[in-house]
Amino acid sequence: MKSLTIRNLSKTYFDLYAATHVTAVQDVSLEVGAGEFVSIVGPSGCGKSTILNMIAGFVPVTGGEILVGGKPVNGPGRDRGVVFQSFALFPWRTVLENVAFGPKMRGIGKAEREKIAHEYLALARLTEAAERYPNELSGGMQQRVGVMRALANEPDVLLMDEPFASVDAQTRMTLQEELTRIWQAKKPTVIFITHDVAEAVFLADRVIALSKGRVLEEIAVDLPRPRSWDALHEDARFKALTGRVLQLVRQA
Amino acid sequence: MTTLLKIWSAYVRLTARWPSIASIVPFIPLFAAWWIVTALEIFPLVFLPGPGEVWRSFVALTWKGILPEYLQDSIVRLAVGAGWGIALGIPLGILIGMSRRAHAALWPLLLFFQAIGDIAWLPILVIWFGYGLVTMTFVIVYTVIFPVVLNTVLGVRSIPVNMHRAALSLGASRARILWEVVLPGALPNIVTGLRNGLGYGWRALIAAEIIVGTSGIGFLMFDARRAGSVVEILLGMIILGILWYIVDSWILAPIERATGQRWGLVHR
Amino acid sequence: MRLQHYLSSALMFLLPFAVLVALWAVLVPAFNVNPRLFPTLGSVVAAGLESIRDGTLPAHIGASLLRVFVGTVLALAAAIPLGVLMGVSPVVSTFLTPLFRFFSVLAGIAWIPIASLWFGYGFGAITFVIFNAVFFIVTYNTLLGVSTIPREVRNAAASLGAGRTAMLTEVLLPGALPNIVTGIRTGLGFAWRGLIAAEMIATNVGLGYMLFVARDFYRTEVIVLGMIVIGVLWLLLDRLLLAPLERRTIERWGMVQRA
Numbered sequence: 001m002k003s004l005t006i007r008n009l010s011k012t013y014f015d016l017y018a019a020t021h022v023t024a025v026q027d028v029s030l031e032v033g034a035g036e037f038v039s040i041v042g043p044s045g046c047g048k049s050t051i052l053n054m055i056a057g058f059v060p061v062t063g064g065e066i067l068v069g070g071k072p073v074n075g076p077g078r079d080r081g082v083v084f085q086s087f088a089l090f091p092w093r094t095v096l097e098n099v100a101f102g103p104k105m106r107g108i109g110k111a112e113r114e115k116i117a118h119e120y121l122a123l124a125r126l127t128e129a130a131e132r133y134p135n136e137l138s139g140g141m142q143q144r145v146g147v148m149r150a151l152a153n154e155p156d157v158l159l160m161d162e163p164f165a166s167v168d169a170q171t172r173m174t175l176q177e178e179l180t181r182i183w184q185a186k187k188p189t190v191i192f193i194t195h196d197v198a199e200a201v202f203l204a205d206r207v208i209a210l211s212k213g214r215v216l217e218e219i220a221v222d223l224p225r226p227r228s229w230d231a232l233h234e235d236a237r238f239k240a241l242t243g244r245v246l247q248l249v250r251q252a
Numbered sequence: 253m254t255t256l257l258k259i260w261s262a263y264v265r266l267t268a269r270w271p272s273i274a275s276i277v278p279f280i281p282l283f284a285a286w287w288i289v290t291a292l293e294i295f296p297l298v299f300l301p302g303p304g305e306v307w308r309s310f311v312a313l314t315w316k317g318i319l320p321e322y323l324q325d326s327i328v329r330l331a332v333g334a335g336w337g338i339a340l341g342i343p344l345g346i347l348i349g350m351s352r353r354a355h356a357a358l359w360p361l362l363l364f365f366q367a368i369g370d371i372a373w374l375p376i377l378v379i380w381f382g383y384g385l386v387t388m389t390f391v392i393v394y395t396v397i398f399p400v401v402l403n404t405v406l407g408v409r410s411i412p413v414n415m416h417r418a419a420l421s422l423g424a425s426r427a428r429i430l431w432e433v434v435l436p437g438a439l440p441n442i443v444t445g446l447r448n449g450l451g452y453g454w455r456a457l458i459a460a461e462i463i464v465g466t467s468g469i470g471f472l473m474f475d476a477r478r479a480g481s482v483v484e485i486l487l488g489m490i491i492l493g494i495l496w497y498i499v500d501s502w503i504l505a506p507i508e509r510a511t512g513q514r515w516g517l518v519h520r
Numbered sequence: 521m522r523l524q525h526y527l528s529s530a531l532m533f534l535l536p537f538a539v540l541v542a543l544w545a546v547l548v549p550a551f552n553v554n555p556r557l558f559p560t561l562g563s564v565v566a567a568g569l570e571s572i573r574d575g576t577l578p579a580h581i582g583a584s585l586l587r588v589f590v591g592t593v594l595a596l597a598a599a600i601p602l603g604v605l606m607g608v609s610p611v612v613s614t615f616l617t618p619l620f621r622f623f624s625v626l627a628g629i630a631w632i633p634i635a636s637l638w639f640g641y642g643f644g645a646i647t648f649v650i651f652n653a654v655f656f657i658v659t660y661n662t663l664l665g666v667s668t669i670p671r672e673v674r675n676a677a678a679s680l681g682a683g684r685t686a687m688l689t690e691v692l693l694p695g696a697l698p699n700i701v702t703g704i705r706t707g708l709g710f711a712w713r714g715l716i717a718a719e720m721i722a723t724n725v726g727l728g729y730m731l732f733v734a735r736d737f738y739r740t741e742v743i744v745l746g747m748i749v750i751g752v753l754w755l756l757l758d759r760l761l762l763a764p765l766e767r768r769t770i771e772r773w774g775m776v777q778r779a
Contacts, residue, residue: 016261017268058675078681088672092694101690105681153680275618282619299638360533361540367758368751371629371717371728375735376743380557451625455710459629459717470630474721477633485633489626496625 001189002069002079002156004032004055010063011050011213024050026213027064032157034069035187039200042210042249048193051210052161055191056082068156078102081155085162087142089134095145096121096130102153120148123182140171144178151186158188162195173229176202180227197245201238202227209248216248275501301483306490309483319472323491326468329385330457333392334450341397341449342442345404346434355405362401370395370456374463388460395456396449403445407438440511447504454496559741564748567741576730581749583726587643588715591650592708599655600700603662604692613667620660628653628714636722646718646726653714654707661703665696698770705762712754 011025025047032038040048053059055066057076066073089098096117103113121127124144134142143163150158164172194200200207201221209216221241232238267274290302313319348354370391377387419429461470469488476484545561571577607613628649635645677691719728727750734742
């Protein structure tokens with residue numbers, strides 16, 4: 001796991017319809033330590049997905065720089081794994097083959113990479129689903145596969161783009177707890193994008209409140225780990241933190 | 253750089269308002285390539301004539317009244333054949349869609365006769381009816397009927413059984429259900445079938461005209477071939493393409509979209 | 521158990537034909553139909569056996585199938601790579617789609633006059649017709665298939681370390697495969713019909729030719745034989761090979777059929 005540094009990151013693009021330049025992200029700077037879990041929260045259109053896409057290399061940067069482990073990034077790569085809101089699993093491959101995809105790209109032999117995939121599936125308690133195809137699984141299970149697929153490739157940084165937004169509320173809570181458990185075991189460096197304030201505070205070590213392409217405030221989450229919804233529901237500190245973030249995000 | 257972007261942006265907005273422009277613009281480079289290739293005579297002109305010659309031929313044939321007459325012949329045949337195909341196909345499709353027995357009895361036969369294809373019927377049709385309108389109409393009806401029936405069956409079967417039940421519980425008779433539930437419910441699929449059927453019918457028409465025709469666009473192309481003149485062949489092909497493009501994109505597709513979308517059924 | 525099920529549904533499928541054949545055997549002699557108008561069942565069977573024995577039927581079938589095969593293979597070899605290349609870039613694919621849709625409309629048969637002028641009679645012209653029937657529609661479908669692979673799936677592969685070759689073989693081709701198979705199936709349908717039509721006017725061997733020449737001699741039993749052979753061949757090809765292939769690729773990947 002490596003650290004992630006963002007310096008004066010900005011993104012402007014040309015809107016074809018309005019025929020003007022639009023600034024999506026403005027002068028964002030961020031330091032994420034190795035093994036740290038950071039959430040970026042903000043309302044729709046605040047630029048958080050754009051930031052993630054730039055870190056992932058899917059979208060070119062128009063200003064500033066991004067460094068992983070001190071080295072600048074260029075285009076997508078296996079050092080930055082991504083979990084997508086739409087899951088983006090390969091429908092023509094089984095669950096096992098999906099999770100084994102990253103190792104396959106690295107040239108790891110079949111037996112070896114299937115072993116790796118099985119390990120990660122076991123961690124997410126998905127072993128029985130190994131030979132299934134994605135369309136046979138529920139949304140929640142598909143996303144767990146998505147997370148394990150990204151993790152099995154052992155990226156330096158894990159980027160999660162509103163991964164639980166397409167899943168129902170109860171499954172979401174289960175997935176959030178699962179994620180913290182898995183994260184505890186593997187301790188990847190994580191950037192987690194969401195518009196759900198409670199989710200952001202629940203998961204992260206630090207919450208970045210974003211609005212209109214700018215960072216409003218960074219809030220440290222000093223709640224003890226491991227965290228569970230049962231415990232935190234009525235927790236005063238949790239409520240205070242979520243209240244603060246909500247206030248920031250809503251007033252902007 | 254920004255001026256380029258502004259121009260591109262203007263183009264995007266233009267095509268957003270008038271999508272037809274987006275379907276015409278890609279042909280411009282093709283047309284230009286054709287012009288250049290023939291102007292440079294990369295292939296002998298006898299093999300590939302240029303747009304100028306084709307245009308002149310178009311004008312000449314229109315002036316002489318041949319082209320409009322052939323066009324009319326072709327379209328009339330298609331309309332008559334398609335009309336019969338639809339008139340026969342929809343009831344047949346509804347019958348097969350609604351009755352298990354009809355389905356078991358007729359479906360295999362349908363598949364087999366569809367597999368024979370319209371063209372293979374031409375020789376025997378010529379023996380029976382000669383070279384006239386009857387042969388042509390038969391071929392087109394034959395071609396149109398299969399997509400219409402198949403899609404009608406699909407449409408009828410995809411009506412949720414609860415809709416039938418709802419109608420029954422509201423006191424509708426069998427006949428009323430047919431008119432009030434089955435037909436509207438299957439309509440989007442029927443229109444898709446119509447569109448496919450007309451597409452196949454158009455091709456069948458051209459084939460029939462090429463092989464046994466005495467007039468029409470297909471005949472024009474084949475006659476020109478006999479005379480060794482590529483110009484009319486190209487003209488015929490272009491007319492065919494444009495005509496079908498117009499009918500399909502500007503008439504049929506919107507109808508299909510309108511029925512489907514309006515009722516929130518059927519996705520293509 | 522499965523064999524039983526398969527056999528019984530095959531039997532159900534053949535039953536209407538048995539009825540039809542029985543009607544044929546009875547009605548044609550009963551109404552004393554002129555053999556020049558419609559043949560008796562017996563005469564068709566006899567013609568069939570004879571043409572198998574003297575080798576003409578296998579020769580015709582062989583010629584037709586060979587042309588379809590060659591034309592299709594060539595068309596696929598050109599269409600799939602081209603379709604993939606075009607589909608990868610959204611700008612290129614939106615721009616070129618109308619062109620390919622247009623040319624898909626010019627079914628194989630519309631190319632016959634120009635094909636026979638350019639290539640003369642015989643194998644070349646007919647294979648060209650088949651090539652066109654398959655090429656445009658497969659390119660169009662491949663293009664469509666590739667361009668509708670969700671951006672995120674391609675991004676996912678990139679972020680898992682897929683290089684260009686891997687992207688092609690692991691994402692683009694599998695992702696477009698249902699559309700490609702649909703395109704092949706439709707294209708072959710056009711090709712088969714174009715083949716028969718082309719063989720009627722541009723050659724001297726093949727099923728289409730067999731039909732057409734028989735017409736000149738009023739040999740209706742040969743015509744009907746030919747029609748049955750054509751129907752059975754296509755039925756076998758489409759129902760036993762193409763349709764299951766299409767169904768399995770789409771079903772397996774749980775992707776909704778597009779276009």
